[in-house]
Amino acid sequence: MxxxxxxxxxxxxxxxxxxxxxxxxxxxxxxxxxxxxxxxxxxxxxxxxxxxxxxxxxxxxxxxxxxxxxxxxxxxxxxxxxxxxxxxxxxxxxxxxxxxxxxxxxxxxxxxxxxxxxxxxxxxxxxxxxxxxxxxxxxxxxxxxxxxxxxxxxxxxxxxxxxxxxxxxxxxCNPLLPAYRSAALRGTATKSAAPTGDSALPSMARPMTFIAFDGGVQAIGAPSRHGRPDERFCFDNEQPRHRLLVAPFALADRLVTSGEYLDFIRDGGYRRATLWLSDGWQTVTRHGWNRPLYWSESLDAEFTLAGLQDLDNDTPVSHLSYYEADAFARWAGARLPTEAEWELAAAGLPVQGNLLEAGTLHPRPARAHCRDRSELQQLFGDTWEWTASPYVAYPGYRSASGALGEYNGKFMCNQWVLRGGSCATPAEHIRASYRNFFYPDTRWQFAGLRLACNA
CATH class of the missing domain: 1.20.120 (Four Helix Bundle (Hemerythrin (Met), subunit A))
Structure with missing residues (x-):
């Protein structure tokens, strides 16, 4: 028991x-x-x-x-x-x-x-x-x-x-591949028990579109709390709020799917050194990576918190390192967004999506149809989104004194920023200014990507 x-x-x-x-x-x-x-x-x-x-x-x-x-x-x-x-x-x-x-x-x-x-x-x-x-x-x-x-x-x-x-x-890591909770994938597509052939389920994801945003001098970061304890909480690394110059850009309206990532693999993505950063290529060759963490060798199943499941092409791909996300973006003729671009796109939008409270504990497909084609989907929840921004201090940042000053500031070196939360993030914990950070070879978190390009 x-x-x-x-x-x-x-x-x-x-x-x-x-x-x-x-x-x-x-x-x-x-x-x-x-x-x-x-x-x-x-x-x-x-x-x-x-x-x-x-x-x-x-x-x-x-x-x-x-x-x-x-x-x-x-x-x-x-x-x-x-x-x-x-x-x-x-x-x-x-x-x-x-x-x-x-x-x-x-x-x-x-x-x-x-x-x-x-x-x-x-x-x-x-x-x-x-x-x-x-x-x-x-x-x-x-x-x-x-x-x-x-x-x-x-x-x-x-x-x-x-x-x-x-x-x-x-x-x-257990050969029995036990399920944490058999009902963990509530709300996801029903899959057959035994896929046939060498492919995952056919993709039904709606086509990806890019939404343009104006550039200019823009402000990012959490507002100052002015010492009032009941104001919205933020971590010290989200401050100070500051202005910076942003060129016009465009973001994909949804996350990259497993089916799209499968195309990258089948096109030799893990074998083409020209797609990878130097450190990324060394990491891939050293560890023998040829697919996302938790995907089966046959590329038709993935391990989830509900145990081994058939790979669903429509769900956002997750458990990628920064290196893999960056290589896919290059293969797709796009790039990763900067954290400033991501925050400007998310600013003012309600925090809603496939977060911890949804109970799925797994990414879910974007909606097949929506009322407004310009709506950005999956900004909050499903997977953390790698950005092209190193995790460094904002201009004017000062860590707190004492032991609590070690919470964030001392990690501002050699790590990369992720935004948006995942299917395991509590809804009240996440916000547009939230900065998560991991080393670029990290894969065990629910981390995926959204494409960006210059407008």
Whole structure:
């Protein structure tokens, strides 16, 4: 049986939050996000919590502990009078990369932590939750606490997505190819159990069109929050808002599909060095890549959180590295958009799409028909979209002082920006200014691409 988790906490929060005051809403939000993490773990067996499939991934148990460590380290210890840490060794075991806090257990060895047990980690989470609520009761109107709480909640939402992508990678390494959740692909096209021939299902995706945008001096980045804790949250790397010169450009109205990527493969895309950046070609040849991560050798199936499924040509291609996305764009006679172009196209649009709450946990096809042909689809959800922009600081950026200054700023080197969220991103977590970032050879995230060109 799967480990029993306390998922009724949201119901209790709804019952107890009789006031519409800001402190009550903060407590309700905290409880909801913490409960969501446990709900994502419900399909797991206890053995699934411990294993680490590669150095970049973490065991589910570690995610549960680290997110609790974050609240304990940055809220409870400095702000709750008389607080006693749950376990003195947890500061070492579940610190991720905060050098200012102290030494940490090596990331590639997290899967060796059979102890503390999963049950002990669940008790740790309950301990932290109980004391966070005491802290909120004692400092209901503390704006600094509200800001730190919101950072911690958004941090946990990031780990909800990582938990799912790490589980997917873990299960893909098992010869049994187990399903995380058999109903995970709810809402996707029905596929036959046994495809015939050497091709995937015939493509029914509507033709791709390009939507033109004006250039000029434009502003990107999240607006300043002016110290008001109930304004829309953003991470420090989304600021400061600044102006830059953008040439006229055009974006594809939808994401690149698996069927289109299949054409790239069959046209020798992985064998043509002229399509690849130098580092990309070295990576492809060194690792022997010849298809996206999770695709079968026969190119007619892919591993999903619902287990092995027939490849659907109409779904957006995902689990690509930056190198693969860039090579496909060159093959298609286009390019990747810059992050400024992407944000300008998405600015002001509602955050809606195939996100975590949709429950599919897999990209979905663009609509076959829409009322307005100029509508950009799939901007939010389905897959993260690689951009042509390196992850660097915006002009005037300054990281925060202390350990929390290590959250984003120290990673602004040798990584690339992705935009838009994925099918595993919580809807309330994403926004037009959100900057995700990974190394260019990263493939285990739900990452795909949208084409761009000069207008």
């Amino acid at each position: 799967a480990l029993t988790t306390n998922t009724s906490v949201t119901d209790r929060a709804n019952a107890s939050a009789t006031s519409s005051t800001r402190p009550a809403r903060r407590c309700l939000r905290y409880r909801h996000v913490r409960a969501t993490t446990l709900q994502l773990c419900e399909p797991l067996e206890v053995e699934d919590y411990v294993v680490q499939s590669m150095p970049d991934a973490s065991p589910a148990k570690w995610h549960l502990a680290h997110t609790s460590w974050f609240f304990e380290q940055f809220l409870l210890k400095p702000m709750l009078s008389g607080y006693q840490a749950y376990h003195e060794d947890f500061e070492y075991l579940f610190n991720s990369y905060y050098q200012s806090v102290g030494p940490m257990h090596q990331r590639p060895r997290r899967g060796l932590l059979s102890r503390p047990t999963v049950q002990e980690i669940m008790r740790y989470r309950m301990h932290v939750d109980r004391h966070i609520e005491s802290l909120l009761d004692a400092h209901a109107d503390d704006d600094q606490l509200a800001a730190l709480l919101e950072l911690g909640v958004n941090h946990e939402q990031q780990h909800q997505e990582l938990l799912l992508t790490d589980i997917k990678h873990l299960f893909s």
